[in-house]
Amino acid sequence: MKTIYLDNNATTAVAPEVYDAMQPYLKDLFFNPSSGYEQAQPAARAVSQSRQAVARFLGATPPEILFTSCATESNNAAILGVLRANPARRHIITTQVEHPAVLEVCKDLARQGVEVTYLPVDSSGRLDVRDFVRALRPDTLLVSVMHANNETGVIFPIEQLSRITKETDPSILFHTDATQTAGKIPLDMRSGLPAVDLLSFSGHKLHGPKGVGALYVRKGTPWRPYLIGGHQESGRRAGTENVPFIVALARAVELARERMDDEQRVRKLRDHLEKTLLANIPWLEVNGAGAARLPNTLNISCHFIEGEGILYQLSAKGICASSGSACTSGSLEPSHVLRAMKVPFTAVHGSVRFSLSRYTTNEEVERVIEEFPAIVRNLRNLSPYWDTSRDQPRSDPSQIIG
Amino acid sequence: MAWDYSEKTKQLFMDAVQGRPGTHLGEIKDADGVGEHGSIACGDALRFTFRVLRHETDPLRDVIVEARYLTFGCTSAIAASEALCAIIEQGSFTPIHALQITNADIVKYLEGLPTQKIHCSVMGAEALEAAVFNWAGRRGVDLRKLGIDIEPHEQAEGRVVCKCFSITEPYLRRKIKELNLKTISDITSAIKAGGACSSCHHAPGGLQDILNEEWGTQASPAPATPRADAGKPVAAETPGVLSPFQFFKKVESVLKEYVRPMLQRDGGDLELVDIKEQTVYCRLEGACAGCVGASMTLKMMVEQTLKDRVDERIRVISV
Numbered sequence: 001m002k003t004i005y006l007d008n009n010a011t012t013a014v015a016p017e018v019y020d021a022m023q024p025y026l027k028d029l030f031f032n033p034s035s036g037y038e039q040a041q042p043a044a045r046a047v048s049q050s051r052q053a054v055a056r057f058l059g060a061t062p063p064e065i066l067f068t069s070c071a072t073e074s075n076n077a078a079i080l081g082v083l084r085a086n087p088a089r090r091h092i093i094t095t096q097v098e099h100p101a102v103l104e105v106c107k108d109l110a111r112q113g114v115e116v117t118y119l120p121v122d123s124s125g126r127l128d129v130r131d132f133v134r135a136l137r138p139d140t141l142l143v144s145v146m147h148a149n150n151e152t153g154v155i156f157p158i159e160q161l162s163r164i165t166k167e168t169d170p171s172i173l174f175h176t177d178a179t180q181t182a183g184k185i186p187l188d189m190r191s192g193l194p195a196v197d198l199l200s201f202s203g204h205k206l207h208g209p210k211g212v213g214a215l216y217v218r219k220g221t222p223w224r225p226y227l228i229g230g231h232q233e234s235g236r237r238a239g240t241e242n243v244p245f246i247v248a249l250a251r252a253v254e255l256a257r258e259r260m261d262d263e264q265r266v267r268k269l270r271d272h273l274e275k276t277l278l279a280n281i282p283w284l285e286v287n288g289a290g291a292a293r294l295p296n297t298l299n300i301s302c303h304f305i306e307g308e309g310i311l312y313q314l315s316a317k318g319i320c321a322s323s324g325s326a327c328t329s330g331s332l333e334p335s336h337v338l339r340a341m342k343v344p345f346t347a348v349h350g351s352v353r354f355s356l357s358r359y360t361t362n363e364e365v366e367r368v369i370e371e372f373p374a375i376v377r378n379l380r381n382l383s384p385y386w387d388t389s390r391d392q393p394r395s396d397p398s399q400i401i402g
Numbered sequence: 403m404a405w406d407y408s409e410k411t412k413q414l415f416m417d418a419v420q421g422r423p424g425t426h427l428g429e430i431k432d433a434d435g436v437g438e439h440g441s442i443a444c445g446d447a448l449r450f451t452f453r454v455l456r457h458e459t460d461p462l463r464d465v466i467v468e469a470r471y472l473t474f475g476c477t478s479a480i481a482a483s484e485a486l487c488a489i490i491e492q493g494s495f496t497p498i499h500a501l502q503i504t505n506a507d508i509v510k511y512l513e514g515l516p517t518q519k520i521h522c523s524v525m526g527a528e529a530l531e532a533a534v535f536n537w538a539g540r541r542g543v544d545l546r547k548l549g550i551d552i553e554p555h556e557q558a559e560g561r562v563v564c565k566c567f568s569i570t571e572p573y574l575r576r577k578i579k580e581l582n583l584k585t586i587s588d589i590t591s592a593i594k595a596g597g598a599c600s601s602c603h604h605a606p607g608g609l610q611d612i613l614n615e616e617w618g619t620q621a622s623p624a625p626a627t628p629r630a631d632a633g634k635p636v637a638a639e640t641p642g643v644l645s646p647f648q649f650f651k652k653v654e655s656v657l658k659e660y661v662r663p664m665l666q667r668d669g670g671d672l673e674l675v676d677i678k679e680q681t682v683y684c685r686l687e688g689a690c691a692g693c694v695g696a697s698m699t700l701k702m703m704v705e706q707t708l709k710d711r712v713d714e715r716i717r718v719i720s721v
Contacts, residue, residue: 130675133675
């Protein structure tokens with residue numbers, strides 16, 4: 001059975017071009033780029049050219065790009081590095097729906113006496129810019145708001161938020177976790193996001209390998225390194241450069257840049273999937289409907305059933321997707337994102353996220369459209385809340401939901 | 403680090419080490435200008451000499467005709483020295499005119515340098531400057547009269563903090579105290595340190611750390627905003643005799659009386675979102691919300707009206 005992979009917000013398949021690009025540096029060109037002899041030159045040059053490629057991808061300059069091991073490292077380094085460079089300020093603004101790599105860092109800092117404001121979102125997953133303005137304080141050190149949410153695909157107005165931040169007080173630093181947007185929507189630190197100081201993303205969300213990420217640090221940003229103990233990355237991220245993976249990341253961003261137009265096709269596929277499922281299945285709801293969303297993400301809640309059962313049946317059909325259900329999370333907690341959107345519990349547990357990629361085909365989407373209604377029906381047949389004979393909820397739904 | 407040098411840099415280096423004709427390795431006997439920069443302790447040192455064609459009456463019209471260097475340093479330091487001499491000889495500069503040659507010119511001549519090697523180009527420019535000062539002394543030219551800053555470039559041995567300008571920790575600490583430098587930008591404007599690649603600003607043991615150690619962490623720079631002194635009693639922050647409440651009411655009434663009617667005429671409106679001291683956050687609504695000139699409208703019209711009628715210090719931010 002052929003696998004239909006629709007979990008691209010979790011990770012992506014390594015592009016064949018990326019795989020090819022990194023091979024030489026795992027084998028013959030194994031040298032340490034810091035070595036002075038001629039033989040190591042290609043490795044050093046590869047790192048330098050990769051940095052230029054990532055800089056081009058972001059509209060940045062090469063010295064503003066640091067290679068890291070993943071987006072989680074980039075996020076930790078961004079937040080902790082800013083805090084350590086600016087000890088006089090002790091207030092951070094973030095959102096309730098950040099990825100744990102930002103949210104948990106902030107919560108841990110709160111335990112250490114840093115004040116954190118967690119901005120709420122509305123039922124569509126949107127921030128209210130007014131809440132943001134009111135949260136800004138004279139001692140605000142950092143704003144860290146994700147560019148797009150990994151679960152719902154809702155895009156936040158980073159350009160606007162960062163502009164307001166700098167107009168209020170240029171000393172407040174602005175970080176964005178762009179892990180979900182890099183490669184899906186164009187990023188430009190010069191014209192698009194000129195007020196953003198720090199930006200994180202990783203390789204494996206845009207058809208690169210796991211184990212490599214990048215952190216953009218705008219020139220002149222007061223920020224201290226996180227990993228210390230080497231001159232690599234101009235002393236700002238010590239540790240021998242992971243040459244093959246850095247090369248892979250560069251190839252992946254080049255491909256993403258060349259193939260940005262594919263995102264229009266992905267959007268059409270996603271919209272088709274969304275429209276058809278909504279038309280064919282009752283009591284289905286799109287999480288993030290009404291908000292600006294990533295072109296590839298569809299998060300739907302199937303009321304009255306549990307997500308794990310959906311995923312299990314999908315996987316039996318070869319279809320890979322994910323869920324905000326508690327049973328599918330390592331922590332057994334339901335999605336903090338959907339909870340922040342005040343999605344009722346019955347619907348949080350029945351949430352399914354399909355995330356497409358440029359490799360997703362029409363046929364694959366048609367297969368999902370074909371299989372999904374039966375999967376939902378099977379589970380609703382078992383659900384105490386569902387009246388199968390009448391194909392509707394058993395009692396007044398408003399009594400159940402909430 | 404294995405460096406990725408330009409072809410030009412490699413070529414200049416190879417030519418120099420092989421002593422090919424047209425290269426500038428060496429020292430001019432009885433030179434008219436002698437300048438040094440760096441020290442062996444720093445890993446880079448450059449001795450730069452030049453000879454001029456002396457003008458009979460006016461030393462300011464001397465023209466540099468020959469330049470030579472002795473350089474202790476890496477590939478790029480030697481190539482940068484070659485570049486410096488070549489630029490000067492090709493340009494028929496007067497010494498004063500030569501002061502306009504910067505490290506950026508050297509980098510350009512080399513067709514680029516890796517960021518970590520920019521300091522090699524700075525060294526050339528600094529040695530040139532020192533040599534011109536030396537020439538001025540010999541020729542009785544008063545540079546101060548020409549408006550040229552001749553603060554001597556003393557060096558102290560020790561750990562190099564700013565690699566671009568070869569500035570050592572002891573020297574930095576002395577200058578921070580002598581010149582009362584409180585922030586990184588104070589340091590950069592006074593003694594150049596941190597002015598090029600900026601990687602030493604917040605590095606461990608970098609400029610901010612040294613500032614913190616010299617002045618104590620408490621003296622770390624106050625954020626450069628009007629709201630840095632937020633610890634003061636609120637009354638001191640409010641304009642004139644208005645309390646925060648009165649200030650708010652006044653802004654609100656001016657908006658209501660003068661601003662909103664104008665917007666409403668065009669089918670728009672304005673929401674007052676927040677006020678933080680003298681910063682007023684507004685949001686355009688209705689027909690104005692999608693307007694391209696919306697933020698311009700806010701800035702020009704709303705801000706000016708509030709400045710005129712409430713407080714000159716008011717800033718408006720469109721949200």
